[in-house]
Every structure is written in structure tokens, then in C-alpha cells.
Amino acid sequence: MAEHDHKLIHAFGALAELGQEITNKNNFQETIRTSLHLISGALGIMRGAVARFSRFGHELNMLAIRGLGDDFPLSLSLTLEDERQFLSCGLTPIDIPQAKVLPFFQVYDASFERRSLELFVPLVVRDEIVGAIFLGEKATGEAYTNYEKEIVCAMGQHIGVAIAQRNLMAEIERHAEENRQLFDEMRSTYHDTVKAFAAAIDCKDKYTEGHSVRVGKFSEIIAMELGWGAEEVEGAAVAGYLHDVGKLTVERKIINAPYRINAKESKELNGHPGVGFEILQPIHHPYTDVPLAAKYHHERLDGRGYPDGLYDREIPYIAKIVTLADSFDAMTTDRPYKARRPAKEVVEDLQRNAGKQFAPELVTAFLGGMLKELQGEDRTKRFRRLLGRDYMEAEGIVETLKYTLNEMAPTTPMTYVAAAGQVIL
Amino acid sequence: MTTQSAVVSSLEPVKGTAVIHAGDYINKLSGEQIEHECKRKLDEGCKELILNFADTEIVNSIGISILLGVIDTASNKGAKVVFSEMNEDTVELFEMLGLTKHVTLA
Ligand SMILES: [Fe+2]
Numbered sequence A: 001m002a003e004h005d006h007k008l009i010h011a012f013g014a015l016a017e018l019g020q021e022i023t024n025k026n027n028f029q030e031t032i033r034t035s036l037h038l039i040s041g042a043l044g045i046m047r048g049a050v051a052r053f054s055r056f057g058h059e060l061n062m063l064a065i066r067g068l069g070d071d072f073p074l075s076l077s078l079t080l081e082d083e084r085q086f087l088s089c090g091l092t093p094i095d096i097p098q099a100k101v102l103p104f105f106q107v108y109d110a111s112f113e114r115r116s117l118e119l120f121v122p123l124v125v126r127d128e129i130v131g132a133i134f135l136g137e138k139a140t141g142e143a144y145t146n147y148e149k150e151i152v153c154a155m156g157q158h159i160g161v162a163i164a165q166r167n168l169m170a171e172i173e174r175h176a177e178e179n180r181q182l183f184d185e186m187r188s189t190y191h192d193t194v195k196a197f198a199a200a201i202d203c204k205d206k207y208t209e210g211h212s213v214r215v216g217k218f219s220e221i222i223a224m225e226l227g228w229g230a231e232e233v234e235g236a237a238v239a240g241y242l243h244d245v246g247k248l249t250v251e252r253k254i255i256n257a258p259y260r261i262n263a264k265e266s267k268e269l270n271g272h273p274g275v276g277f278e279i280l281q282p283i284h285h286p287y288t289d290v291p292l293a294a295k296y297h298h299e300r301l302d303g304r305g306y307p308d309g310l311y312d313r314e315i316p317y318i319a320k321i322v323t324l325a326d327s328f329d330a331m332t333t334d335r336p337y338k339a340r341r342p343a344k345e346v347v348e349d350l351q352r353n354a355g356k357q358f359a360p361e362l363v364t365a366f367l368g369g370m371l372k373e374l375q376g377e378d379r380t381k382r383f384r385r386l387l388g389r390d391y392m393e394a395e396g397i398v399e400t401l402k403y404t405l406n407e408m409a410p411t412t413p414m415t416y417v418a419a420a421g422q423v424i425l
Numbered sequence B: 001m002t003t004q005s006a007v008v009s010s011l012e013p014v015k016g017t018a019v020i021h022a023g024d025y026i027n028k029l030s031g032e033q034i035e036h037e038c039k040r041k042l043d044e045g046c047k048e049l050i051l052n053f054a055d056t057e058i059v060n061s062i063g064i065s066i067l068l069g070v071i072d073t074a075s076n077k078g079a080k081v082v083f084s085e086m087n088e089d090t091v092e093l094f095e096m097l098g099l100t101k102h103v104t105l106a
């Protein structure tokens, strides 16, 4: 077999292996290092390097380097003239010793000469420079033949595509990251707006200062106790923050009335869920129907609520959550005509009204969360922060909670029977 | 093809000489083992590396590249590289790619 054929077969073996290396989803750095090995081994080249072009820095940064020594620059800058020239060359190998007209070869002349670099191949993919290959002299000492340059070209094309692909991936990741940041910003803006609204609503009612914010927090707690996902929990909080937004249109003196309001006034006040719905309708929350929560937060399971007198299943779940949070806050804060009631009484009230005004499973979830905190299983101190330490740690509250939860949601049939005082053996 | 051990090295009685036996197939994996072993010997102050290719049947491109790297490293450290007991095909390949120009044949 003629030596030429032999060389061709050897080189094609390397080319085939290179194709495989690049399509295997290996580590990028490793792929490039292997690629350099393959070119070197295909043609018997002792020294060389593969670099990636940074379009922002206008420089070639080394990805893999063999035998060029520690003093060889790891980053080589290009002028616009160099870039133009390399782009027009495409993948054609440039003979370094003859290319001294370009600034690039003038600047790095000493480094190239010291290591006897012979070929420079700009890697151009879809009209963009993505990198370059530097090759030293062949081990035989002979000049590169045309067919060897063609092999270098073919291999360079593979490497160029690998780099271009990697760049694309990096860009996609960057975009995803940017998007995520943008989304986070939008989200926090949205939250700030919601909180500002809640503060505006609460401003109107001096006796129930902080009501909307607390209802938001209680709704959040209920959703968390139900095991909802982060977005849904957030949605529940927003629904709570905004549930009384309709009160913005109710006369201040009615809201602040230090007496039980009359029928006409009560009609105006009772219009606030409907008004709230109108105001909130343009708000689209991806996980929660905030407008519906506002519209139906005064409905009751037994159909005796307002504005529509809906029954249990007709009431949206989120509205049931806000109803519980809303009533709980009303019971646990001082009102113009009513002082706040002790926690124990409130718990009993919630139990008594479960199934009538409140959804029982929400009451048990909420009280369960409260018990967890008082027993130290939950260290967030959510309730203590919202209601005060003394209030939450009043005597007998833990027992009341345990008893109530046992009655409402028995953990075993036996405890239920025992709690009801009818032990059957 | 059964590869026993890709590389076996031993320090010859002559001081400063190391013999490294290449396996039957020199590819990336076994090549890197040879490279690693050679570097270790050179770091130990070895002045002559004898690579024995008695078992070697195939050397792929990466194997060639790694051997070229070994030759380069050795010459930078002023050490001599000897290739010994190559079969006909291996000699032909090494000659074609210029490796034999940089080593002593034995
Ligand atoms: Fe309300």
C-alpha cells in the first residue's frame, strides 16, 4: 500500500473518531482536548492548541493546549481587521510564517515562532468566528501537504460546530436566567403593589388597622397547612390581602361607625364584595382567582351569607379560605362595638360554625397549624407574631385545640369515641 | 482483543533508565496511563525512557498524539526516549507520522 493511502486511512480513522467524540454528550472541555489529540495524532503534530473566540472581548481564549509551554499566551486579542480577514478565509488554514501582514501575526510573532507554529485555522461557523486552531510543525519536519490541510479543515469544521453549539447552549441558559430574574422582579413589583393596596384599604378603617394584611397572612397559613405549592400559597395570600378592596368605595363613616350600622348603611357596606370583584377583575393571577375570593368572602356554607347566598359547593375554595381568615381576624381583634375574644373561645366558635359558616377541613387545617406552633413542632411563630404571645399562650388553649381537633378530625376511631365520652369496649 | 495490563514499568539495573511496557492497544485510556507513568518516571529523575511495544498491535490517533506528547515532555527535560520491540505495522505508522525521527530505536 502506498504511503499516501496509508496516511489517508489513518487520518480518516481520526476524523471518524472526532465525529463520534463530538456527538457524544461528553464534557465540553474534554471533547475539545480529545479533538486536539485527534488532529495531532492524525497528522503527527507535536504541538498545538484550540481556542474559542469571545465576541465581546474580541479575543481567542485557549480551550486546549499541547506542548506550547507555560509562556504561551492563553488569551490572544484580535483587531477588527484580523476578524474581517479570518471571516473571509473561513476554514482555510493560514500559513503562519507567511501571514505577517495581519496585526494578529505581527503582535504574536515571537510566541508563534518560538514554538514553530505553522498553521492557523480560523473556525468559522455560519459566518461567525467561533474559534481557531493553532498547529505546530509536523513530527516528520515536512511541510503540510494540501490534502493534510484539507483534513485539518474537515476536522476544524467539526470542532467549530462543537464550539458554536456550546455557545448557543450558554446563550440559552443566560436567557433563561435573565427571564427568571425579570420574572422575579415582576413578581416582587406585583407583591409590593398588592401590599400597598392592602395598606390603602386598611387606612380607611382605623379600628381594623392591618386587617387586610393579617387576612392575607392567615390565608397564607391555611394554604400552607393544606400542603399547597409555593405559587398557590402566594395566590391565597394575595386573595387575602385584597379581599376587602371593595371597601375603598364605602363611606368612611360607615366603616368606622362606632355602633351597629342601620339597614341602609349595611346595604352599602354589604356591597363591598361585589365592588371588590369589579375592581379586581382585570387582575389575572395564574394560580388563584383573586376576584372571586373578594366576591364571595362573605358567603356561608349554609347559604345564609351574602351577596348571592351560595351553598357549600357553589362557593369557590379560595373564597372559603379567605372567609375563615377574615372571620378569624374579626374575632381576634378589637372592633368598635366588640372587644377581641379569648383564643379559647375563638377556637370553640370556629368548631361550632364549621359546616355552617366555615369549611370544616379548613378549620382543622388552620387549628392544626396553630397547635403545631404551640407545641413547638413549627418554629416560625406565625400565630404569636400576628396575635401576640400572651394571647396565644393563654392557659388551656393547647388542651382546647387538642380536644377540638380530636372531635373534628379524629386521628383514630378510638380517640374519637373516647373524646366523645362513650368508650365502648 | 484482550488487554492485560496497559502499562507495566520497571526500573532497569542501569540507574536512571525506566522501561515502560505498552499494552496491545494504545488509545486514549491506555495512552494516558503510559503518559502518566512516563511523567512519573521523569519526575523521579529518570534520564532514559524505554517504551517497549512488544505487545502492541494497534495505535490509534489519540495514542499517537499522546506518544508525541511524551517525546516532547522528555526532550524538554533532557531525557532520551527509546522505542523498542515494535512490530512491522507499528514501525511503519511511527515512521509515517515522524515519531521515529525523535526517538532512538532498539
Ligand atoms: Fe369583607
Ligand SMILES: [Fe+2]
Residues within 6 Å of the ligand: A211, A215, A243, A244, A326
Ligand atoms: Fe374583611
